[in-house]
Amino acid sequence: MLWLKWDLNLKIRLIGDSLFNMLFWMYFPFMALYFSEAFGKSVASMLMMVPPLVGMFAGLFGGFLADRLGRRPAMLLGSILQSVMFAIFALSPSRWLDYVAYIGVGFGGSIFTPASSAMVADVTPEKDRRMVFATFVTGRNIGAVFGPAIGSVFFIHHRTELLWTCTLVTFLYFLTIYWKIRETLPKSAEPANEKGNMGSLIIKQFRNYGLIFKDLPFAVYIIAGVMVTIAFMQLDMYLAVYVKEYVPAQPLFSFGSWSHSLDSTGIFGLMIGLNGLLFVLLAVPVTKVFEHWSDRNVFILSSVLFGLGMFLMGFTTNVWLLLVFVVIMTVGEVSRSPVTESFISKYAPADARGQYMGASNLQYSLGRFIAPATIFLSTWLPPLGVFGFIFFCTLASVALYVVLFRILPKPKPAE
Template structure:
């Protein structure tokens, strides 16, 4: 393994983020079901469309702060703030307070993420970015293997202990970040937080004036909506709406599918990254979007466990193929001094996608599942068309 991968900053993050993600995947896949049960399906569908707005704000703020005051302080604030919010979530006895703390956790996680990605891009040569981002994704998805299986029981029966565990892990990870990591931001004139907030709006406006970058973001929104359904509509469908066809509860069945999704990531993220290393981004994005959309659409036709494992394989490989390409593309494209802001702007597609994805939960209260899954497939087809247009224009521009 190349020496840059052994930088202490990267090793601390691999360990800390991997450990936290084990606990994260014990609660996150079931959060929509939790709010649907406590607040009602229709209200939950509406409320789950709100957190992405806070993710958007958090990403933009975190990206600007990462470029202006440094990656490390932003990561520290994001980590400790999430720990405090998880503690509040664990001690809460009110569903609406739970919802508010859930929004806060997402917000501070969004502040953390651009700085974290920018730190990787600071330390790793451009030609190795796909491999390194893939390594982090593999580490983060190790928890996705066991997490959902354990969470299917622990989240609903021992929710307080699980959330307290998340808080403890985050506090411990924050201590490691403070003690063992160093700043990686490229040298530039010192900036203050106040100045950052005054100037970040103009900075993002400049980035978003690029018509090709805007098209890239819009295409990404439609492409990501099918991928996000594993955490949004699929738990509602499989746990609350699908007929039982196996000798376990549908909750446990869904936990197995999420674990299988994580296992595929752990096993195949590096081989898939190597196999598709020679592919251009156009083919990667088109194939990924098709597999994710069509694979999710196929869930509608049976709730048999073996059938669901096959279609989970299809839509998971769609996510796998694109997972390391998007970040490496933006990291390579962005100027070093603006890398955090570009990575934050790149998360706009993820944030807007999360805002729109819960529409499927809301719609499911009025139409049958086949109609919802058709809507998901349509989103993927629109994304493919926009990607084709994007890369056609990029080819013309380069020519």
């Protein structure tokens, strides 16, 4: 599906989402360090556990709003909340108020995301969804590659100016959504004018999500996603520990008497940089290669490649072999990303798509919450044992995906 043929909603949001994600990655990687300096490492580590939990509930709430009020109102609420919180962060005289604003930014983003994903599915033919989602993944990851490098200058030395820029961009995005984005909520969705107070709405929200999680195929899908997310998160967790503690400084290039060496920190930075760069370069081409593969086979291949690439790292400390394994892992990671949202958009009823998108994000929240367990395991298991546990998680996800597609209802004919 050519970009020029996209719905106007998609064109505006691709540009807006990509720009905002660039700004997001200019401050997000430095927040743990920022709060560690303000409150100390112990307090900061506990404080940083709160945003994923808040985001989990905000995502569920955002999905409910997207199906009840519409995609556009939920996106407007999320974007204006982010803009206000960035402004508070920029004006804040207190580190605690900084923390509240940081949580508020994440809360707004979590409300925005399910409605945004549901709108992509609403306006994109089913056959084109993988490529469209892959393009959005590429836009998001351009920010992940270049944002931290730019932020290392602006967040440290020009933090206030950066936060005001984020405020302005999110506010302009809010105005663009308000003026240019049309509503895409299906007519079959529940009308928003039912009587009831806020308490009854909250009860109804939990009742709706209770029904969703009683959906056996969807529950299996979430558990499989949690298992593979535990593995994905190790790029920023156990892999960093392994490289720092076990990978020695070594030459990357050498010609005669000249050589360029990297220490463990440099090697880890190179691995993460390669992962991010490949994500940007390969998202669309890899999706194109697997365009005619079934969702089942892509999910299975993704889990196997990522788990195998991670497991093989336990056998070597050679920088070039580690980079080869990063390539294997990244191909697995990239192939999965567009299919995840495409699968939910096909599986979820059109009038409950936002809630299913919000509930689907639980796999990432729960996976991120459990993932640090590998650091604990590393205190009494050798590296190969920890990498073996990570590989086991991906193989468990493979088994669950096999079960999922056996119990999945037969697809209805496409409209």
